Amino acid sequence: MNDNSTLQRVYTVAELTRSIKRTLEGRADFNNLWVKGEIFNLTVHSSGHIYFSLRDNEAVISAVFFRHANRNLAFKLKEGMNILALGSITVYEKRGSYQINVAMVKQEGLGELQKRIEMLKQKLAAEGVFSPDRKRPIPFLPRRLGVATSPTGAAVQDIIKVALRRYPTIEIIIAPAVVQGADAPVSIARAIEELNRPEYRIDCIIAGRGGGSFEDLMPFNEEIVVRAFYNSRVPIISAVGHQIDHPLCDDAADLFAPTPSAAAELAVPVKEDLEGEVEYLAIRASNAVGSLLRELNTRVEGIRSRRIFRDPYEIVNRKEQLLGDMLNQMLSSLKDKVSSGTSRLLSIPDIRMIIKNLINTKKHSYIMALTTMEQLSPMAVLQRGYAIAMDEEGQVIRSVDDSGVDSLIRLLLSDGTLRCRVNSIERGGSDGKEKNS
Amino acid sequence: MEKKKTVKSDAEKTEKINFEKALQQLEEIAEKLEDGDLGLDESINQFEKGMRLAKFCREKLDEAERKIEILQKGADGHVRKKEVDVDDGTGEIKNEDDLQGSLL
Numbered sequence: 361m362n363d364n365s366t367l368q369r370v371y372t373v374a375e376l377t378r379s380i381k382r383t384l385e386g387r388a389d390f391n392n393l394w395v396k397g398e399i400f401n402l403t404v405h406s407s408g409h410i411y412f413s414l415r416d417n418e419a420v421i422s423a424v425f426f427r428h429a430n431r432n433l434a435f436k437l438k439e440g441m442n443i444l445a446l447g448s449i450t451v452y453e454k455r456g457s458y459q460i461n462v463a464m465v466k467q468e469g470l471g472e473l474q475k476r477i478e479m480l481k482q483k484l485a486a487e488g489v490f491s492p493d494r495k496r497p498i499p500f501l502p503r504r505l506g507v508a509t510s511p512t513g514a515a516v517q518d519i520i521k522v523a524l525r526r527y528p529t530i531e532i533i534i535a536p537a538v539v540q541g542a543d544a545p546v547s548i549a550r551a552i553e554e555l556n557r558p559e560y561r562i563d564c565i566i567a568g569r570g571g572g573s574f575e576d577l578m579p580f581n582e583e584i585v586v587r588a589f590y591n592s593r594v595p596i597i598s599a600v601g602h603q604i605d606h607p608l609c610d611d612a613a614d615l616f617a618p619t620p621s622a623a624a625e626l627a628v629p630v631k632e633d634l635e636g637e638v639e640y641l642a643i644r645a646s647n648a649v650g651s652l653l654r655e656l657n658t659r660v661e662g663i664r665s666r667r668i669f670r671d672p673y674e675i676v677n678r679k680e681q682l683l684g685d686m687l688n689q690m691l692s693s694l695k696d697k698v699s700s701g702t703s704r705l706l707s708i709p710d711i712r713m714i715i716k717n718l719i720n721t722k723k724h725s726y727i728m729a730l731t732t733m734e735q736l737s738p739m740a741v742l743q744r745g746y747a748i749a750m751d752e753e754g755q756v757i758r759s760v761d762d763s764g765v766d767s768l769i770r771l772l773l774s775d776g777t778l779r780c781r782v783n784s785i786e787r788g789g790s791d792g793k794e795k796n797s
Numbered sequence: 798m799e800k801k802k803t804v805k806s807d808a809e810k811t812e813k814i815n816f817e818k819a820l821q822q823l824e825e826i827a828e829k830l831e832d833g834d835l836g837l838d839e840s841i842n843q844f845e846k847g848m849r850l851a852k853f854c855r856e857k858l859d860e861a862e863r864k865i866e867i868l869q870k871g872a873d874g875h876v877r878k879k880e881v882d883v884d885d886g887t888g889e890i891k892n893e894d895d896l897q898g899s900l901l
Binding site: 499500501503504511516517518519520521522524525527528529530531532533534535536551554555560631634635637638639641642644645646648649651652653656 | 815816817820823824826827830831833837840841843844847848851854855857858859860861862863864865866867868869876878881883885886887888889890
C-alpha cells in the first residue's frame with residue numbers, strides 16, 4: 361500500500377469544493393470588489409433575480425444580481441451594456457461554479473452593440489423615422505393580413521391561430537423570412553417589401569418573430585429592417601417577442617406588440633363581436649322605429665276614436681245647430697238694433713208736425729197780412745164808399761186847390777171811374793156837399 | 798362605370814366608406830332614432846339608411862374567404878402564392894413542403 365494516495369491527501373468533491381469556496385470567499389480582496397465588463401446573456405427571472413454574464417475580450421464571469429439587491433436599481437440592465445459591478449465572489453457548490461454576487465451596479469457606458477444601436481436610433485430619429493405623427497391607424501377590419509416571419513417558427517403559428525380564432529374567414533398571406541443570423545436583415549426587409557405589392561391587396565402587415573436573446577433579436581435593430589418597417593405603405597405592426605428592450609423596428613412601425621400573438625390580436629378583430637354589434641345596432645334602430653310607429657299609431661287611433669270620426673254627421677248636426685244658433689242670435693240682435701233704432705227715431709219730434717205748424721203759422725200770418733193789406737188797400741176803402749179824385753194826369757187831388765172850376769177830374773170808385781167837370785169849389789170840411797155836374 | 802358616375806345609388810355611396818365608419822354611422826342612427834326627436838319621414842329615412850348600413854357591415858364582415866397562402870420564389874425567380882393547409886387549433890402549416898424556399 362505504497363501508493364500516492366497514502367502520501368497525499370484524497371479530497372472528496374465536496375471537501376475540495378468547500379476548500380475552494382473557503383479560499384475564494386475568504387480572500388479579503390474578493391469581497392466587495394469592483395469589476396467592469398459588458399453584459400451578455402441577460403435573463404430577468406420571474407422571481408426578480410437577474411442573471412447575466414460579464415465579459416470582455418478575453419474572459420467571462422457569471423453574475424447573479426438578487427432581487428433584494430437589484431430592487432433599487434435606477435436603470436434597466438441591457439444586453440451589451442458596459443457596467444461596473446460591486447460584488448463578492450461566491451462559489452456555487454452544486455454546479456461547481458463561481459460567480460460574482462452583485463450588490464450594486466453602475467453604468468460604465470454602452471457596449472459596442474448598444475452603442476451602434478443608439479447611434480442608428482439617433483440618426484433615424486433625426487430623419488423622422490420614429491415620428492409619432494406618421495403613424496397610421498391600423499385598419500379596423502383587415503380583410504387580408506400579411507405576415508412576414510419565419511414559416512417554421514412558433515410566431516407564424518401563433519399569428520395564424522389567433523387570427524383564425526378571432527376571424528375564421530380572414531385571408532392570410534405569409535411572406536417567409538429568415539429571422540435570425542446574418543441573412544436575416546435582408547430577408548426580413550424583402551418579405552415586408554413583397555407584402556407591400558399592390559396586387560396582394562393586403563390591409564395590414566405583421567412582421568416579427570418570437571422571443572429570443574438580445575443577439576437573436578438584433579436583425580430587428582438593423583437599419584435595413586427598420587427602414588423596411590418605415591417604408592411600408594401598408595400599415596404595419598411590429599411583433600418581436602421581447603421582455604426588456606424594444607427593438608428599433610417597434611418605433612418605426614405603426615403599432616407594436618410584445619409578442620406575435622398580441623400583434624395578431626391588435627390586427628384582427630373578433631368577428632362574432634362585430635357581427636353581434638351590427639345586429640345589436642340594427643335591432644336598436646328597428647325597435648326605436650317600431651316604438652315610434654306604435655306611438656304614432658296609438659295617437660292616430662286615439663284621434664280616430666273621437667266621436668267626430670265615429671259619428672261624422674254629428675259634426676254637421678252640430679254645425680247646423682251652431683248655424684241656427686248664430687242665425688237666431690243675429691236675428692235677435694238685428695231686431696234689437698231695429699227696435700232700438702226705431703225708438704230712437706220715434707224719440708225725434710215729428711218733423712212733419714213742425715213743418716206743418718210752421719206752414720200753418722206762415723199761412724196764418726200770410727192771411728193776416730193779406731187781410732191787413734186788403735184793409736189798407738185803397739180799393740177796400742173805395743168799397744166802403746170812398747172815392748179817389750185824380751186829375752187828368754192821374755195825380756191824386758188832395759186839396760181843392762189842386763183843381764179849378766171847369767177842370768176835368770176823375771173819380772175813382774171801387775168798380776170804375778167817373779169823369780167829371782168841377783162846377784164850383786167850396787172850402788170847408790169834408791161834410792160839405794159835393795157838387796155834381 | 799362612366800355612366801354610373803352621374804347617378805350614384807346609396808349602395809355605391811356606402812361603398813365609399815369603410816366598415817368602421819359604417820358601424821359608427823349605424824350607431825349614430827340608432828341613437829338618433831332612440832332619442833325620438835325625428836319626425837316620421839326622417840325616422841323612416843334614417844331607419845332605411847341604418848338598414849343599408851347594417852347590410853353593408855354584414856357583407857363586409859363576410860367579404861373575406863378563409864385562405865392562407867404562402868409566397869414562394871419559383872425557379873424562374875418569380876414570387877407566387879401557394880395556398881397552404883393549416884391546422885386551426887395550432888396554426889401549424891400541415892404540409893412541410895410548403896415551407897421550402899424563403900423569399901431570400
